[in-house]
Amino acid sequence: MIALTRFRLAAYVRSHRAFQPLIGLLVLLAILYGAPLPPGTELGAMADSAAILIPVFAWAARGLLDNEPDEQRMIAITAVGRREAVVGLGAAWIFNAGLAAISFAALTLRLSARPEVAAVLAGVALHLLAILVGTTLGALTSRPILGSPAASTLALLLGYLAVLLLSLSGLPWLTVPLMLWMREAHQGELLAHFPALAAWSLLWPLIGLAAYGRLRRTRP
Template sequence: MSPLLRYYAALLLRSQRWLPPVLLYVGLVAISLDGQSLLGSQLGWNAAVLVPALAWLTRSLLAAEPPAARACLAAATGTRRPQYAALVVALCVGLSLVAVATAVSLPICRASENLPSVLGNGLATGLVCALTGSALGAAGSPPLVRTTAGAAGGLVVGSVLLLVVSASPANAAVRDAFSSDGADPRFPLVPLLVALPLAAACWWASARAADRVGAATGQEGG
């Protein structure tokens, strides 16, 4: 698995497809850092804007590989492992982004007296939103969604729904983060327990679809 992870990390770096989603995330975080926000609210914002950015990044990586290169990988390692490796690389980039945003926010934002709890809750919220954004990206990427127009529309609509619908784990976690500057900070345990199986299900569906495409391609080639 390690060679696959290195391969997809290098592919993402060389293709420069990481630039638009990363710049989107950096820009959205930067415009909110005015020095007046409370730390909990800022960490909630940092996590919320990760959902569309990471979904886009995931789609960019899964669509960056030429079909011939993916066929060679599938022949050498199987059809599912490359899909999982690409999803892991994109998720790690998303977690790194929210960690850097947290480090930048600490000296700028006003912290409450519950700094350890606020910081822990904020990082957990970032994890929830990273898992949610990864799930959306997996569901909106090849081989489940092949067309760019369909993927763009699905990612935009999906991001909005995940952030505004109260039943969404991302929405619930962000709401908890915005209220964590109070006297009783709330850890987003339930959103985290929902986001984990959601991401796992979307990753499995993506890998399963890659398996089917690989099998169909093999039959055509035979």
């Protein structure tokens, strides 16, 4: 499985499709961090970064999962069974972790003050949650699930917008609470509520991954 993961990552990079989300990330970073971030906004900036990068992670995950031809995917299924789906998710997660590392490094360089260790750890954890959310959204809109590229792109964008809108609604428990991440981080309350918020944020991606696994069992 490790060899297959490396193969899929290498194939994604060689196809040049990997540069699309990377360029999108760099443009986003140039907009977000064109000026230094003032002292006292470190945790808020980390929470904003994690929430805003989710569609980039979803785009990258979908691109990696779509990159493999259907015939090659069937060969992989023959070789490792349904673990092929796990390999794809793992490869997407690793690639997204690289994007998140670039974003976090850029954010750190634009901070005007050194953040507390607890704030840095919370920021890293939020980015890990964002990778999970983005990878899940990308997987659910990938070609093995949605065959139409147009429908896939629309579902990805609408899915992210739905998460944001539900976060703002009176029923935020129906989705990943992205707006709550940002609001509590800017108000200085995130660290106190982080364990419960992290558990809440894990719920829907895990349900989405379970749905992806079930759908992949019924589709080639």
